[in-house]
Amino acid sequence: MRIATFNINGLNARLPALLQWLEEKQPDVACLQELKTPHEKFPEEAINAAGYQAIWHGQKSWNGVAILVRGTEPVVEAGRGLAGDPEDAQSRYIEAAVNGVLIACLYLPNGNPAPGPKFDYKLQWMERLILRGAELLASGSPVVLAGDFNVIPTELDVYKPERWVNDALFRAETREAFGRLMAQGWTDSLRSMHPDEKIFTFWDYFRDAYGRDAGLRIDHLLLSPSLAGELKAAGVDRDVRGREKPSDHAPTWIELDR
DNA sequence: ATGTCGAATCGAATTCGA
Numbered sequence: 001m002r003i004a005t006f007n008i009n010g011l012n013a014r015l016p017a018l019l020q021w022l023e024e025k026q027p028d029v030a031c032l033q034e035l036k037t038p039h040e041k042f043p044e045e046a047i048n049a050a051g052y053q054a055i056w057h058g059q060k061s062w063n064g065v066a067i068l069v070r071g072t073e074p075v076v077e078a079g080r081g082l083a084g085d086p087e088d089a090q091s092r093y094i095e096a097a098v099n100g101v102l103i104a105c106l107y108l109p110n111g112n113p114a115p116g117p118k119f120d121y122k123l124q125w126m127e128r129l130i131l132r133g134a135e136l137l138a139s140g141s142p143v144v145l146a147g148d149f150n151v152i153p154t155e156l157d158v159y160k161p162e163r164w165v166n167d168a169l170f171r172a173e174t175r176e177a178f179g180r181l182m183a184q185g186w187t188d189s190l191r192s193m194h195p196d197e198k199i200f201t202f203w204d205y206f207r208d209a210y211g212r213d214a215g216l217r218i219d220h221l222l223l224s225p226s227l228a229g230e231l232k233a234a235g236v237d238r239d240v241r242g243r244e245k246p247s248d249h250a251p252t253w254i255e256l257d258r
Numbered sequence: 259a260t261g262t263c264g265a266a267t268c269g270a271a272t273t274c275g276a
Contacts, residue, residue: 009276010264034276036265061265062275110276118275204276206261248263248276
């Protein structure tokens with residue numbers, strides 16, 4: 001079973017790129033973030049024609065998440081939205097059960113500029129995710145937390161750490177909260193398969209960041225303890241970032257033995 | 259500070275968020 005996460009940065013603008021990648025890689029599950037489209041403008045027919053069923057949580061202009069599943073099996077929906085703040089109108093979280101695995105697709109807030117209200121929102125959102133993570137682990141179900149976490153976990157995950165120490169993606173508060181999530185027992189699948197490699201999943205559009213390989217590793221697939229032993233491979237489809245009209249993220253994937 | 263995208267707007271350029 002192959003599960004991928006891909007911040008698409010505008011689903012309708014990027015639909016040809018998405019369809020090409022799905023056709024090439026045929027992941028069993030694809031978690032998408034930054035759809036930037038309202039619910040009713042989701043390109044469901046094109047995605048169905050590509051062989052995928054989808055559930056999504058859209059929003060006008062910003063955010064938006066979706067889970068695509070290959071084949072004819074309907075997606076069993078577990079929920080939209082992250083509990084803990086009834087005032088939160090941003091579409092950043094969706095869960096689905098696929099082949100016995102609970103898949104959570106998330107788009108964690110960027111949080112810049114920091115400090116400030118956007119950073120506060122990010123940290124509060126992380127606390128809510130930590131609570132949901134504990135619930136999911138307590139359920140005993142196999143779980144994958146997949147998405148754009150907007151968190152650079154360590155210095156190995158950024159091309160030039162000293163430039164990012166005050167950025168919301170790398171600040172001490174952010175890494176501390178991410179560390180508390182990980183301490184629940186999650187496995188960082190990319191890092192566990194490649195302990196010492198510099199691996200990036202995002203390259204800014206500015207200043208030819210991709211050409212200079214000035215990237216970040218901020219897209220993650222975290223595995224519950226019950227799934228960690230099933231991890232067979234993990235990687236990044238880097239070349240997708242180098243194509244025409246690319247997203248600023250590359251698809252990131254794992255292969256599970258199931 | 260810079261730079262570049264996508265989406266939306268009392269639009270044909272500007273803003274917002276990233």
